[in-house]
């Protein structure tokens with residue numbers, strides 16, 4: 053018996069959709085990507101969606117857009133961007149790479165997400181944006197964040213790479229701020245192997261993203277006509293109007309991603325039900341002794357889990373390392389919650405971020421937390437029993 057972090061979520065149909073593209077020989081981005089983008093935008097409740105080759109690329113594109121000369125509220129060198137201490141590496145690095153200054157904010161232990169109280173303390177006159185990293189399928193109180201940001205003129209960016217399908221007050225996470233990003237990496241809510249999406253509601257911003265995604269050229273953007281007229285001597289197919297990357301997905305990724313996307317609600321319900329079953333088994337057991345704390349869900353949030361975070365309670369904490377090794381031997385795979393407090397990582401020390409600042413809650417999550425997988429198939433009673441009985445074996449200090 054085993055309980056891996058990930059199980060293969062591809063169905064035969066998903067793979068067939070990919071094979072059909074291979075057979076068509078049209079592998080580079082085309083009609084299927086466009087169709088996926090259209091369906092994604094509609095379902096998520098955003099005007100525009102643009103597919104890219106990963107969630108990290110979506111974050112890079114999002115940050116590149118807000119420092120771009122064509123962006124109306126363009127940020128300048130060293131403008132501050134708030135970011136939670138529990139984040140992913142590529143939530144952070146585009147901020148740094150694009151000449152902005154990350155200002156780390158502590159998180160709430162109960163929700164793993166950015167702390168509103170600490171966020172208020174960290175705002176200065178130089179704060180121009182906030183990178184909300186919605187951790188593991190939920191968020192902080194986005195109404196509060198919206199209120200604060202509106203008052204202070206702060207741009208909201210949403211790294212929703214871990215929370216596709218989650219809602220806050222009936223709005224999809226990722227659609228509340230100026231831009232939202234998603235990841236379709238193997239372990240996430242849906243997968244195209246690798247892949248990502250970025251959404252926004254402003255036509256001009258969408259076209260900036262489009263141009264940056266493909267070399268900075270004007271093709272297929274609203275800017276094309278104007279530049280074509282002005283630069284009559286240049287070949288209109290090769291008009292470079294902006295800086296750029298190549299962050300495009302392949303049609304294979306789009307076909308598999310679209311096929312998976314149609315099952316988002318189904319996967320979400322199964323994962324939710326599996327999580328409830330695990331919690332219920334643990335709590336009903338006569339061995340339950342409050343070994344773990346589970347993430348709290350605000351009643352405005354409809355979560356979309358892909359992993360199951362557990363915080364070991366203090367009376368059991370001394371045995372954490374021994375316990376995780378024990379689970380490993382039992383083939384129950386675990387991992388840290390994101391990367392723990394990112395400021396404890398050597399990469400953060402290399403850049404000397406927020407020296408001498410303390411993030412006690414992020415440290416606590418790193419110390420007490422770990423997560424296990426939540427799969428897209430209904431957990432059967434044998435697996436449930438195997439998993440929970442082993443989880444309950446953590447010993448008191």
Ligand SMILES: Cc1ncc(COP(=O)(O)O)c(C=O)c1O
Nearest residue numbers: 106107108140213214235236237
């Ligand atoms: C919060 C967060 N942002 C961004 C990413 C990057 O996504 P990708 O792996 O698709 O590049 C991840 C990846 O797991 C993530 O957890």
